[in-house]
Amino acid sequence: MPQRKKIFVPALLLAAALLASACGGGDKAPEPQTVSAPTARVALFDARECRSLPGEVRSQNSVVLSSKISGTVVEVMAAEGAVVEKGQPILRIDDTELKQRVQAVQSTAQQAGLERQALTARSALAKVNLERMQKLFAQQAISQDELDRARTEHQALKKQEQALAASAASAGHMGAEAKSLLGYSLITAPFRGVLSRRFVDQGAFVNAGAPLASVDEMAPGGDAQGGYEIEAQADESMLPMVSVGMQVLGLVPSLSHAPFVTRLTTVVGRVDPATRTFKLRADYKAPAPAPADTPQDNATQADATQDSGRNIRPRAGMFGKVCVPVARAKKLLVPAGVIRQQGELTTALVVDEKGVLRLRLVKLGGAYLKAELDGQSYIVQAQTEALPESGSQANAADVSGTMVEVLSGLVEGETVVVGGPATLREGDRLAAKR
Numbered sequence: 001m002p003q004r005k006k007i008f009v010p011a012l013l014l015a016a017a018l019l020a021s022a023c024g025g026g027d028k029a030p031e032p033q034t035v036s037a038p039t040a041r042v043a044l045f046d047a048r049e050c051r052s053l054p055g056e057v058r059s060q061n062s063v064v065l066s067s068k069i070s071g072t073v074v075e076v077m078a079a080e081g082a083v084v085e086k087g088q089p090i091l092r093i094d095d096t097e098l099k100q101r102v103q104a105v106q107s108t109a110q111q112a113g114l115e116r117q118a119l120t121a122r123s124a125l126a127k128v129n130l131e132r133m134q135k136l137f138a139q140q141a142i143s144q145d146e147l148d149r150a151r152t153e154h155q156a157l158k159k160q161e162q163a164l165a166a167s168a169a170s171a172g173h174m175g176a177e178a179k180s181l182l183g184y185s186l187i188t189a190p191f192r193g194v195l196s197r198r199f200v201d202q203g204a205f206v207n208a209g210a211p212l213a214s215v216d217e218m219a220p221g222g223d224a225q226g227g228y229e230i231e232a233q234a235d236e237s238m239l240p241m242v243s244v245g246m247q248v249l250g251l252v253p254s255l256s257h258a259p260f261v262t263r264l265t266t267v268v269g270r271v272d273p274a275t276r277t278f279k280l281r282a283d284y285k286a287p288a289p290a291p292a293d294t295p296q297d298n299a300t301q302a303d304a305t306q307d308s309g310r311n312i313r314p315r316a317g318m319f320g321k322v323c324v325p326v327a328r329a330k331k332l333l334v335p336a337g338v339i340r341q342q343g344e345l346t347t348a349l350v351v352d353e354k355g356v357l358r359l360r361l362v363k364l365g366g367a368y369l370k371a372e373l374d375g376q377s378y379i380v381q382a383q384t385e386a387l388p389e390s391g392s393q394a395n396a397a398d399v400s401g402t403m404v405e406v407l408s409g410l411v412e413g414e415t416v417v418v419g420g421p422a423t424l425r426e427g428d429r430l431a432a433k434r
Contacts, residue, residue, distance in 0.1 A: 001200040032356075032427040037420030039351060041431070044412045045370065045403075046331045047377035050249055050323035055232030057252060059216035061321040062196070069093060075433045076202045083218065084189040090213050091198075093206065095185035102178040105152040109171035116164045123161050126154035176243060193217040196316050207242040216316050222234055228284045229265060230320040233277040242280060242324060249323035249342060249371065249380060250282050255314060257401060259323060259380050260369045282322045284301065284314070323380045331379065332412060337419040351430050357417065359426040362409030370403050379403070 040375070071093040078090045105341065133150040136142045189195075197214040200206055230250050234242065244267050249259040266281040340347050344366060349357045367382040382402050417424065 017171065020146045021211060025365050030200045032429060034429045034431050035357075035421065035424060036431045037424060038356065038418045039415050040335055040338065040418045042332060042406070042412055042414045042416060043332055044336055045377070045379065046328065046330050047379045048325040049327055049329040049331075049376055050325050050380045051238070052251075053232035053234050053322045053324065055230050055279075055320050055322055057228050057314055057316055057320045058231050059316045060227050060229050061191075061193075061198075061217035063190060063215055063217075064189070065090070065187055065213045066091060067187070069095070069098060069181050069208050069244060070206065071097065072206050073200050073202050073204050073206060076198070076212075078195050078198075080195055080198050082195050084193060084195050084215065085187055086189055086191050090187045090189060090195065091200070091202075093185045093189070095182055097271070098178060098182055102175060105171055105175040105178055109168055109175060111170035112164055114169055116161060116168060119161045121163055125152065125158040126150070126157050128185065131156045147176065161273065177405065182184040185422075187212055189215055191215070191217050194316075196230050201349045205413065217332075228283050228316070228324050229281045229315050229406065230262075231279065231281045232320075232322040233275065234280055234322075234324070236264075236276050238273045238277060238324065239269070239271070239278060241326065246281055246324075246372075248325065249373070250284055251321040251369075251377060252284070252318055253321075253378065254318055254332070257369070259369060259373070259378065261323050264322075269414065280322065284320070295388060322379075325378065331365070331368070332406045333379070334406055334410065336367065336402040336404050338416045339364065339404060349424055350410070350425075351415040351417065351419075355430045356428065357424060357428045358424060360409050364404030365407050368403045368405065369401055398411055 073091055074094045075092040076090075077092070078088065079085055083092065130150045130153075131144060133147045137144070137147045193215045195213060196216045199211050199213060204213065230252070240265060244264055246264045247260060248264055250262045251259045262282045262284060264280055265283050266279075268279040271278045331335045334348070338348050340349065342359075346362055348360050348362050352358055368379040369382045371380065373379045417430075
């Protein structure tokens with residue numbers, strides 16, 4: 001008996017769902033009707049499954065400008081997102097303390113120079129006195145002790161003169177260093193580009209070495225000079241699976257729903273101990289827009305319609321994915337528009353051999369994007385939010401090519417309804433195609 005209960009529970013749930021959808025407040029169920037709706041055949045898809053690594057689009061020629069001096073930001077001369085030319089000022093750091101240091105070093109050097117001149121004169125006098133004492137000692141007019149005192153005085157003055165000369169040279173070097181640091185109080189753009197980020201605002205105190213601004217190099221046409229790349233973080237378990245030059249898939253959803261083939265340009269082998277991840281980068285070359293008079297197929301026209309009215313150029317900071325092929329997989333996939341939510345129940349409409357629609361409970365797995373690139377089949381993990389909501393028709397999920405995995409409820413080869421009117425129900429008959 002317990003086994004029999006388990007067998008009939010899904011059937012009872014389905015019957016209750018059908019009764020609830022067909023009857024409302026005791027009203028009579030509507031008569032079956034002949035309808036037209038798009039269909040698809042359930043297929044087992046054999047492909048290389050890719051693990052999606054979220055990341056961001058970055059400019060290949062991008063620099064972070066840092067401070068070589070400490071001080072307060074007293075002036076900001078460029079806003080984030082602005083185009084800056086080579087040498088254009090971005091911000092200025094207060095250099096008052098540095099100028100005072102330069103003046104102090106210059107005063108010290110000047111004083112050391114004057115003291116050295118005085119010591120030079122005294123040393124010359126001591127040398128003359130030593131020579132005179134040596135003559136007198138030869139004539140036995142003075143004692144050895146007097147000659148030694150004269151020699152010691154001359155040597156001491158000579159050493160003091162050398163020490164003061166070294167001190168003056170050191171002060172000169174310090175002055176030159178302080179003068180060179182004065183040039184770093186004004187932060188300028190190293191090349192023509194976009195000020196993608198400014199880390200400080202006016203009034204902020206910065207320490208030497210702190211990042212101040214980020215500039216992405218720009219070509220005359222407005223794109224990044226060195227192209228773009230997608231940078232992502234991967235779990236440390238994937239370190240043995242990836243290498244520089246490896247073929248992977250890239251995806252930038254805001255520009256195109258279709259994945260593209262690319263290669264890894266960088267694999268940073270060091271694992272971050274805080275996140276247990278490592279960094280990798282893949283090359284990204286944005287496709288050039290097709291000329292207006294170039295013929296387009298339906299898919300291209302759909303993409304063009306979806307992208308109309310917005311700038312389709314890539315920008316640093318955009319969300320992107322690097323999709324690494326990990327293993328071959330066989331999955332039963334159907335278009336996302338097949339799924340019809342009936343309250344808490346996940347269902348699909350199956351077309352039987354007589355053309356009658358039958359409501360079927362299904363159990364779903366993940367959401368995927370299907371791609372045929374370079375003669376190989378791939379499935380890429382997609383956002384589950386792309387699935388249609390309750391009662392929705394074929395929507396953006398179908399335009400984006402989102403597929404869903406069916407774990408149970410459907411069989412390979414069956415015909416299912418994709419989208420169609422929300423009024424479709426059990427017992428309706430599909431109109432024959434002409």
